[in-house]
Amino acid sequence: MNLRHQVELLTAGFNSVATCCVITDQDWRIVMNNSSAERLFAQHCGSEQIENLRALIPNETMFKEVYDKISSGKALKFQLLDEQFNPSPIKPAWMANFEPISSESEDKTLVIVTIIDFRTRGEELEQRRRAEAEFRAIFDNAFHFLALLSTEGNIIQANRAALDLLEVPSHTDLSDTKFVDAPFFTKEDAKKIQLAVDTALQKEIFRDVVTVHTLSGKLIYVDSVFCPILDEHGHIEYILAEGIDITERLAAEEEREQLRVQIQHAQKLESLGMLAGGIAHDFNNLLMGILGHADLASLKLPAGSLALNNLKEIESTARIAADLCRQMLAYSGKGKFVVQPIDLNSVISEMEQLLAISTSKNTVLKFQFSEELPLMEGDASQISQIILNLVMNASEAIGTKSGIISITTGAMYCDTNYFRTNQVDFNTEPGTYLYLEIADTGSGMDPETVERIFDPFFSTKFTGRGLGLAAVLGIVKGHSGNIKVYSEPGKGTTFKLLFPISKNHVLESIRDNDIQLEDKWRGEGTILIVDDEETILAIAREMLLLCGFEVISARDGFEAIKLYQQSSTDIDCVLLDLTMPRMGGEATFRELRRLNPQLKIIMSSGYNEQEVTQNFVGKGLTGFIQKPYQLSELKLKLKEILSPLEE
Structure with missing residues (x-):
């Protein structure tokens, strides 16, 4: 290194x-x-440059x-009182150090003077003390978790919120406790804490949710941030460590998510209900054709005809289908359970016939x-619906192998x-109950699966066990009943449904004399018949003719109004369909009542x-009269309206 560089380095260090x-x-x-002297000159002399030190120290x-001392080559320290800045003689305002240095090039002595301004340093210390006090106030009173860690990950200090969050007494000293080893974290979360410390040591910010167990064992979730604090030289x-308790927020978010799912599910059910209602309505119109033609055909056959049995089976199956349509209408909100x-x-x-065709050919149905x-x-x-659902489930559980499905009824006392x-608790009262038992020899279920089969969206690895069972449970509960499930993998499943006995011992059915x-x-x-379905018009027309009436038919409301205006004096009653294109049943009803308020x-x-x-x-x-209907039902309804006083 040459002399010039040495001088430059010394000058830089001096300044x-x-x-x-x-x-x-x-x-x-x-x-x-040096530059520090210039700041002192400016502060006390009004200028950064002065020619003589006497301008700064007029003593x-x-x-x-000092001159006498340094002439003999001795260094000297002076504590200078400054009455203007420090009136107390006990504490000096300045301290000056005088040290002679010899000059080899010149025959004279130079003096290096270092001056410490205690007044300025005192202000710096006071500012630092105030800053520390402010930091302590902010640190201790912050509403969220704060902990100061060493670069080794030891706790130096933790604020009041941190102690409260962890349920640690305020007098507890956590200093020098290794944060990762504190008794608040599981092994998994301790690894996350160590990763946070390592990340901060790389001068990066770490953020994640940490699970914390308080001293009482309470589980909380903390949104944590670990960040490095650097000194003036950029060293860590x-x-x-900063954290906010987000346990309640997560619970609220989970609740909102559950609510969102429930709303979405309700919207799906509403859509499904509307679809089910529309299908059930249209299917009832189709059943009207099946049931009506079977009913009329049976009247045209001689008493001993072999075809009568087939027609009775058609009627029975159609009625079961009509019952299922009523179930769909009730589900969609377009009908009520009776x-x-x-x-x-x-x-x-x-x-029996419907169940037989709903199960696989390799399954045997047994009734007891x-x-x-x-x-x-x-x-x-x-x-x-319950019976059909459970039987179809049992058939699917049996699968492609041969199996038996047993349907048993009886009565028993249950305490x-x-x-x-x-498996479910309905707080059912003790007493005598009817039971319906449906057992299969299918794949069966383990105890863990049995415990969850009634959850609305729980699915299992076994076919046939899933969404339908939640509906079964709801229907059983709606009947004030209860349900038991017995199952074993590889051996099969038994559902035992319990229903209260009716206090009424008489069936509500059509009396024999009514049929006669x-x-x-x-x-x-x-x-006047009004319906947009040609099949229903034809069946209703034939039924009414068999009842002794003359019939006029219209395919929609506009045609019905026109025909009534032409033949109002001849029409005794109107059989009006509710749902029609162009002019629906309600609008047609209002117009007909306007034309004749007494019209039936x-x-x-x-x-x-x-x-x-x-x-x-009103x-x-x-x-x-609800579709599908038979001739006997139509006769009763017409008799009730047109001949109410007849015995």
Whole structure:
């Protein structure tokens, strides 16, 4: 290194010193000074450049004493009192150090003077003390978790919020505790803490959610940030760990997500319900054609005809389909369940043919009915749905192998202990219950699966066990019943459904004399049929002709109004379809009632009576008949409206 570079380095070091440094001759003329001296000059002399040190220190006595000392080559320190800045004589304002240096090139002595301004340093210390106090106040009173860590990951200090969050007493000393080894983290989260410390040591910010166990064992979730704190030279001095308890926020988000899923599910169910209602309505119109033609065909055959049995089977199957349509309408909100005393054995017997065609060919159905079984209160279509659902599930569980499905009915007494072992708890009262047992020899389920099969969206590896069981559970609960499940992998599954016994011992059905009356009764007059379905028009027309009426037919509301205006005096009653294009049933009804307020109008629809008639309350609707209907039902309805006083 040449001399020039050495001089440059020494000059740079001289100027970078924070202490005021001045080089003078023996007459105190300034030869050289650093930048710290310039700041001191500016502060006390009004200028960064002065020629003589006496301008800064106007103390001739001191200078004479100093001169005498340094002439003998001795260094000297002086503590200078400054009355202007520090009136107390106990504490000096400045301290000056005088040290002679010899010059080889010149025959004179130079003096290097270093000056410390205690007044300025005191202000710096005071500012630092205030800053530390402010930091401590902010640190301790912050509402979120704060911990200062060493570069080794040890806790230096933690604020009050951190102690409260961890449920640590305020007097607890956590200093020198290795953060990663603190008793608040699982092994998995301890690894995450170590990763956070390592990331901060790389001068990077780490952020993640950490699971924390408080001293009482409470589980909380903390959104944590670890960041490095650098000193003035850019070196990592500390690591700051910051965290916010987001347990409640996560719970609220989870609740919102569940609500969103529920709303989405409700919207899907609403859409599905609308679809189901529309399908059920249209399917009822189709069933009207099947049931009506079968009914009319049976009247045209001789009593001993072999075809009568086939027609009866068609009628029975069509009625079961109509019951299922009523179930769909109830599900869609377009109908209501009808709860009445029913014979469980009869419900199952009427379904035998449907159950047979709903199971695979390699499955055998076995029925074991208890004799003199009491009645139960229920909706026959709902019970039919349960039976069909469980039987189809059982058939799918058997799969392609041969198997048996047993359907058994009976009555038994159930006490509290019996219900306590059920998979679901409906708080069912002890007593005598009817039971419906459906057992299969299929694949079966393990206990863990059995515990969850009634969850609405739980699916299993076994076919046939899933969404339908939640509906079964809902129907059983709606009937104040209960359900037990027995299952074992490889051996099969048994569902045992329990229903309360009806207090009514008489079935609500059509009396024999009513059937005889409907066979004998014949009407007279003219009836206007209004329906957009050609098949229904043809069937209803033939039925009315068999009842003794003359018939006029219209395919929509506009045609019906026109025909009524032409033949108003001849028409005794109108059989009006509710859902039609162009002019619907409601609009047609209003116009007909305007033309003749006394006109008898029977509304007909594939929708349920309760759903339809609520729109005509107080408007003079004479009656309602639900599709599909048979000749006997139509006769009873017409007799009720047109001949109410006949015995």
